[in-house]
Amino acid sequence: MGKLKKLITILFLFSGITGFSLSANAEDDVDISLSFSKTFTVESKVSTEARAAAEPKLVEPSMQSQPTATEPSSAPAEEVSEPAASQTPTPAPQEQRIPPTTNAITMLGVVIPYQNGGMAQGQAVIDANPNGMASTWGGASPFSGTDGMNTHFIGHHWGVFDPVINLSMGGVVTVYDSVGNAFNYTIYKIKVVDVAGNDVDTGKSLYGEITSTGGGERIVLQTCIDTTTRRIIFAA
Numbered sequence: 375m376g377k378l379k380k381l382i383t384i385l386f387l388f389s390g391i392t393g394f395s396l397s398a399n400a401e402d403d404v405d406i407s408l409s410f411s412k413t414f415t416v417e418s419k420v421s422t423e424a425r426a427a428a429e430p431k432l433v434e435p436s437m438q439s440q441p442t443a444t445e446p447s448s449a450p451a452e453e454v455s456e457p458a459a460s461q462t463p464t465p466a467p468q469e470q471r472i473p474p475t476t477n478a479i480t481m482l483g484v485v486i487p488y489q490n491g492g493m494a495q496g497q498a499v500i501d502a503n504p505n506g507m508a509s510t511w512g513g514a515s516p517f518s519g520t521d522g523m524n525t526h527f528i529g530h531h532w533g534v535f536d537p538v539i540n541l542s543m544g545g546v547v548t549v550y551d552s553v554g555n556a557f558n559y560t561i562y563k564i565k566v567v568d569v570a571g572n573d574v575d576t577g578k579s580l581y582g583e584i585t586s587t588g589g590g591e592r593i594v595l596q597t598c599i600d601t602t603t604r605r606i607i608f609a610a
Contacts, residue, residue, distance in 0.1 A: 475550055475554045475556075476550055476551070476552055476553065476554045477489065477490070477517075477550060477551070477552055478549075478550045479508060479527065479547060479548070479549050479550075479595075480547070480548045480550075481537045481538070481541060481545070481547045481548075482537045482540060482541070482545075484537045486508050486529065486534050486535070486537075487506070487507055487508070488507065488508040488509055488510065488517075488527060488529075489507060489508075489509050489510070490509070490510045490515050490516035490517060490552075491509035491510055491511065491515070492510055492511065492515040493511055493512065493515075495509070496509040496510060496511035496515075496528055497509075497511070497528070500528060500529055500530055500533075500534075501530075503534075504530040504532075504533035504534065505530075505533045505534055506534055507529075507534060508527055508528065508529035508534055508535060509527070509528060509529070510525055510526065510527055510528075511526050511527070511528045511585070511596075512524075512526030512584060512585025512586070512594070513525040513526040513585060513586065513587050513594065514587045516551075516552065517549060517551055517552075517593075518551060519549060519551050519555060519557035519591070520555075520557075520591075521591070522590060522591050523587040523588070523590075523591065524586060524587050524588065524589050524590075524591075524592045524593065524594060525549075525592075525593050525594075526584060526585050526593075526594045526596065527593065527594070527595050527596070528596045528597070529595075529596075529597055530597065530598070531597040531598045531599065531605075535595070535597040536597075538595050538596075538597040538605060538607060539597065539599075539605060541561060541564070541595075541607050542561070542564075543561055543562070543563075543564060544560065544561060545560070545561045546558050546559065546560055546561075546609075547559050547561065547593065547595070547607075547609050549593060559592065559593050559609035559610055560609055560610065561607055561608070561609045562608055562609060562610060563607075563608035564605070564606070564607055564608070565580060565605075565606045565608070566599065566603055566604070566605055566606070567580055567584075567603070567604050567606055568602060568603060568604075569602060569603075569604070571584055571585075574603060580606065583608075584596065584606060589610075590610060591610065592608065592609065592610035593609050593610075594606060594607065594608055594609075595607040595609070
């Protein structure tokens with residue numbers, strides 16, 4: 375037993391560790407207790423940390439953040455333009471008819487063209503265009519305005535000569551000749567005659583006064599009142 379204790383002591387001395395105690399309570403029993411000194415504990419801890427720091431480490435790649443799912447951008451909303459309010463179409467300018475300044479009669483603001491039909495053609499002229507044309511018939515034809523004679527004009531009632539029905543004493547009628555000269559005539563007498571030219575009030579014949587060229591510079595206008603009577607306007 376003494377030899378064993380000597381051997382253990384030698385081993386410990388070689389290892390440089392002190393602080394182990396061996397005791398034997400009996401010859402045949404060996405009680406070995408190991409207790410680490412403070413110095414050993416601290417040195418062991420420092421030695422372990424130094425070794426860990428000295429060991430090379432793998433650089434761990436940084437974890438790439440998971441891409442955030444982005445919602446697909448919605449297509450830009452189309453701007454819905456409201457339909458333009460329908461504008462009222464501007465009517466094309468109508469061609470303005472320039473009132474004739476030749477071979478025309480004006481009365482009550484109405485311009486009435488005429489032709490120099492005379493007794494031969496006058497009735498046919500107004501029948502061909504009852505709403506648009508008057509004509510000479512008795513008296514001097516063509517109309518002159520400077521010849522010092524009477525010119526007799528005819529035109530249809532319910533047609534181009536409707537204004538004759540509304541003429542009154544003292545009214546003015548203007549007649550344009552073939553070159554545009556204007557001549558004003560003032561109404562001095564109004565009569566109603568039958569188809570033979572007789573005054574319906576007196577029975578006196580007015581046919582010659584109506585259709586002749588005499589009596590000075592003047593005009594006579596005639597239109598129908600009905601199938602049996604005619605309205606006659608005298609102006610000078």
